[in-house]
Amino acid sequence: MPRSSRGQRALRGSAPVFAALGDETRLAIVARLSAGGPRSISGLTEGTSVTRQAVTKHLHVLAGAGLVRGVRRGRERIWELEARRLEEARRYLAEISQGWDDALERLKKFVED
Amino acid sequence: MSTDRIEKKILLRAPRTRVWRALTDSKEFGQWFGVKFDEPFTPNKPLRGTLMPTFVDEEVAKRQKPYEGKQFDIVVAQIEPERLFSFRWHPYAVDPAVDYSSEPTTLIEFVLEEAAGGTMLTVTESGFDAIPMERRAQAFAMNEQGWGMQMRLIEKYLAHAA
Numbered sequence: 001m002p003r004s005s006r007g008q009r010a011l012r013g014s015a016p017v018f019a020a021l022g023d024e025t026r027l028a029i030v031a032r033l034s035a036g037g038p039r040s041i042s043g044l045t046e047g048t049s050v051t052r053q054a055v056t057k058h059l060h061v062l063a064g065a066g067l068v069r070g071v072r073r074g075r076e077r078i079w080e081l082e083a084r085r086l087e088e089a090r091r092y093l094a095e096i097s098q099g100w101d102d103a104l105e106r107l108k109k110f111v112e113d
Numbered sequence: 114m115s116t117d118r119i120e121k122k123i124l125l126r127a128p129r130t131r132v133w134r135a136l137t138d139s140k141e142f143g144q145w146f147g148v149k150f151d152e153p154f155t156p157n158k159p160l161r162g163t164l165m166p167t168f169v170d171e172e173v174a175k176r177q178k179p180y181e182g183k184q185f186d187i188v189v190a191q192i193e194p195e196r197l198f199s200f201r202w203h204p205y206a207v208d209p210a211v212d213y214s215s216e217p218t219t220l221i222e223f224v225l226e227e228a229a230g231g232t233m234l235t236v237t238e239s240g241f242d243a244i245p246m247e248r249r250a251q252a253f254a255m256n257e258q259g260w261g262m263q264m265r266l267i268e269k270y271l272a273h274a275a
Contacts, residue, residue, distance in 0.1 A: 066116070090116065093241060096204055097119050100236060103146060104123045106169040107234075110145035111127040111135045 020065035025050060026058045030081070033068060038080035118239035126231040133195045136223050145169050147177045154189045154200075161186050183209065190220065198223045204244060217243040 021027050029044060036043075044055050059079055062068040070077040125132050135141045139150035139160070147167035152160060162185045166174035190199040199222040203213040219240040226233040 092205070093116060093119060096238065096241075097121075099205075100119060100121050100238065102173060104121060104234070104236065106145040106147075106167055106173065107132075107135060108123065108125055109169045110141075111125050111131050 020062050020067055023058070023061075025054070026062055029055065029058055029062065030067060033079060033081050038071075038078045040076045040078055042076075044079065117242040118237055119241075121236045123234050123236075124228055124231055125234055129195050129225055129227060129232045132225055132232045132234060133198075136198050136225075137192060147173070148185050154192065154198075156189050156192055159186060159188045186214075188218075196225055204238065204241065216245065219244070 021030065028048075032044060033039065041052055041055055041059070044059075045052055059068060059070065063070065063082075066082055068079050069082045070079050072078075135145065137154055139152065139154050139162075142154075143149050143162065143165070145167060147164060148162040149165045150160060150162040154160065164177065164180045164183045164185050166177040166181060168174075185202075187200045187202045190201060191197055199220060201218040201220050203216060204219045206213045217240065219238050221236065221238045224235045224237075226235070
């Protein structure tokens, strides 16, 4: 398994993240959560002309890409960035993936010799 | 994006029968993988092996040496002659202080296909989304390419956009 293709695969896997961020409103939401920490939908619409409904829709797109998550607190949902958790998940998979690359190289030697 | 599964494909320049034996004969499996099993692979029967350095690669053997003798548990799922071999295990169960037995397992599937010049082997490991996040966080060895780089790009991008 050539190592150079790993970066390409990671890029392809990240495509939904970039697609989700390829919208100014969504980018603004992520920037707000990044700068100001977790907040409710009201906290996100405050001081903007974007409707609650629109923000909700965008949050679900971001959640679908694994970039944010909503946690219910009382009657409302608090939204936060998922980046760190996702990065951990990615790193873990990269490590295991490397383990398989190595194991398969050994299998190759074993059956081809 | 999938955080749940890994898929690998590799062309092995060897007949399918040879590859099949290397995968499903527990002794042969052990030799390239780096584990010692005293019993054959039998579907649905938990099998405990002990890690030992591989015979195939000296460098890898050196890295495996510290883990020698450590328990290694699998449960074989399916054996469909010369086509499919699958088992379950606890991924990255490297911490001797942790009892992984009550935690979810991942499924490893080896699928063989005839290919020009040899045998095409596809390996998938799936079920990672059910693995507790703290377990996943333990396995790092920071991969400087891949996701870490993507996150830094996004951070930079956000810094500009803010």
